[in-house]
Amino acid sequence: MKVKTQSKKVNKAWLNDHVNDTYVKLAQKEGYRARAAYKLKEIDEQLGLIKPGYTVVDLGSTPGAWSQYVRRRLSPTGAAAGHLNGSIISLDILPMEPIEGVTFLHGDFREPEVLAQLEQALAGRVVDVVVSDMAPNLSGIESADAARIAHLVELAVDFASAHLKADGALVVKLFHGSGYSDLVNLFKKTFKVVKPFKPKASRDKSSETFLVGMGLKAST
Numbered sequence: 001m002k003v004k005t006q007s008k009k010v011n012k013a014w015l016n017d018h019v020n021d022t023y024v025k026l027a028q029k030e031g032y033r034a035r036a037a038y039k040l041k042e043i044d045e046q047l048g049l050i051k052p053g054y055t056v057v058d059l060g061s062t063p064g065a066w067s068q069y070v071r072r073r074l075s076p077t078g079a080a081a082g083h084l085n086g087s088i089i090s091l092d093i094l095p096m097e098p099i100e101g102v103t104f105l106h107g108d109f110r111e112p113e114v115l116a117q118l119e120q121a122l123a124g125r126v127v128d129v130v131v132s133d134m135a136p137n138l139s140g141i142e143s144a145d146a147a148r149i150a151h152l153v154e155l156a157v158d159f160a161s162a163h164l165k166a167d168g169a170l171v172v173k174l175f176h177g178s179g180y181s182d183l184v185n186l187f188k189k190t191f192k193v194v195k196p197f198k199p200k201a202s203r204d205k206s207s208e209t210f211l212v213g214m215g216l217k218a219s220t
Contacts, residue, residue: 008198016151022135023201027065031080033097034065035154039210040070041129047171047195047212052076052085055125057118057163059109060134060173061090067102070131074101089121090146109134109155119163124163132172146179153183153211157190161216169214176207 023035032038044050050073058067068092070076074086084101091105093115098104103121107114135158136148153172160170170191174183189196191213198209 032065033063033142035046035201036133037065037069039199040066040133042201043171043197043212044069044073044197045211046078046197047169047214049171049212049214050074051102054086054090054128055122056086057127057130057159058088058090058121059130059132059159060092060152061104062092062094062096064090064099064102066095066131066133067096067099071099071101087125089118091118105163109159110151112180114146115159118159126168127160127163128165130156130160130164130168130170132170137171142178145175146177149174150179150183154186155211157186160213161190161219164216167215169212171210171212173208173210176209184211187211190217191215 011133021035022187023038027037029033050056050070052074054074056070058070061084067088069078069086072086073079074084074088076083076085079120081100088102089105090102091094091107091109095106101212104120105114105117134152136145136152138145141150153174153187156170160168164170174180184194184196192215193213195212197212202208
């Protein structure tokens with residue numbers, strides 16, 4: 001099947017970069033569904049966020065690489081299958097292939113009914129870590145895209161504020177551009193410690209970055 005593209009050169013260059021990408025090769029070798037696993041791995045290894053016995057919520061989880069990484073962290077032997085010490089609830093607007101031991105909810109995080117399903121799945125448990133790789137479909141109109149990104153980050157912060165334990169952590173993906181400083185300020189109002197993060201696995205050309213908030217501030 002032929003795919004029509006506006007620029008075959010650009011498409012070919014991207015494909016070539018992708019095929020030769022160190023993290024793509026590593027993901028294939030280690031059984032991860034996407035190279036994104038190494039972004040969370042690097043953040044976690046530096047900050048020690050995810051520990052056995054934890055309850056972790058993965059927002060925007062499809063195709064499942066972050067959930068796969070968390071699943072291995074919660075396994076006593078670091079295995080992709082078998083006994084799990086902890087629980088993972090994943091959610092995405094897109095379907096996701098099952099991962100052993102992971103509860104997946106298919107729905108839109110922006111809808112109250114879907115949030116209610118997530119709360120039901122938690123069954124009253126406090127959450128140790130929330131990770132969010134959610135990103136909207138970008139239109140290319142900067143102001144509209146910034147507003148969409150901000151909305152998803154704000155929802156993740158609201159959810160974390162309501163469900164995280166006092167010393168829990170939130171990891172979100174966002175993009176440098178208009179609205180970035182407002183989101184950093186939102187994190188600073190919500191968390192005791194805020195760290196911006198650009199993992200090595202994040203492509204150099206991408207404006208993608210991550211914010212980590214640790215330890216909820218007491219609500220006033």
